[in-house]
Amino acid sequence: MRALLSIDYTNDFVATRGALTTAIDGQNIEKNLVAVTKEFTENGDFVVYAIDCHKTDDLYHPEQELFPPHNIEGKAGRELYGSLLDLYESTKERQNVYWIDKRHYSAFSGTDLDIRLRERGVSEVYLTGVCTDICVLHTAVDAYNLGYKIFVRKDAVASFDPVGHSWALNHFKSVLGAEIVD
Template identity: 55%
Template sequence: MTRKKALLVIDYTNDFVATNGALNCGEPGRAIEDALLQHVTDFDAAGDYIILPNDYHIKDDPYHPETAIFPPHNIGGTPGQDLYGKLADWYAAHQEQNNVYKYNKNRYSSFQNTNLDNYLRSRDIKELYLTGVCTDICVLHTAIAAYNLNYHINVYADSVASFDPAGHDWALGHFKNSLGANVIE
């Protein structure tokens, strides 16, 4: 029996990737677009799940810890929170499919304060493939949560990026060495 699997495309939004994004990770984020979209296309063709956790904030929220750390970004209802580039086009054409799930999250981890774990377990999905931005922030925290929930973790190295090259490299090593993830080069 084939294991069910899901591809998570984490925070691939205008504010994180576009040149005019409020907190963009620069050229590394844009450089992964084609590889990321290829993984999305492959998962869709195989009938596997494509999950799009999307960072969501309220402007100047005094209760959110990121307000003091980062400039305002991914504000709900703004173009900055929309999916970026070719992924936005793909999603527009596929959003009604049963294997595509997009939702908002309000913390680094795609699991924290969301129904992701329930969504995955109800579909008997145990194997996750991670893509998106930023490698050392939201992708990392999602991987740690997945590890703690006993998911099998895979990370596509060609489809994660960060504005911090050292943090990116450190996170790739951490996925493999501390979380037992399969980092696919």
């Protein structure tokens, strides 16, 4: 079985005025990201929305020193971006759709994602979302270490750093054995 992990495609990471935005690069993948998410959802595959969640003034979070406040719980910046929000709202009650609040870069770190995948017999994970070289990368590394076959949807990942984006795509393929697919 396969699963789609939709990582951090929120207003703060994609909208033009998002707190830590990929801007046009993130906006340009919306159509492809939504189409593949819809395909997986309708096919009955497991679809996981793994979304960064921060608390206001969390002094102990390591990202405090690295990035401006973003994806704050209860704020508009944490809402899914564009038509992905509509897709999620219309499918969130399905048994194959699952939401994970994540506190770290990787969707596996501190969550029950591995358990949810294994109980469904998932062996292949398809990665979409942002940022290619941060949260998508760290999720891919953990997926590799846990023994999953990794597929990265090149047409459905983006970053605010073009060099980091290219580096991560190469790293997925050459170091993690991932298949880069469109």
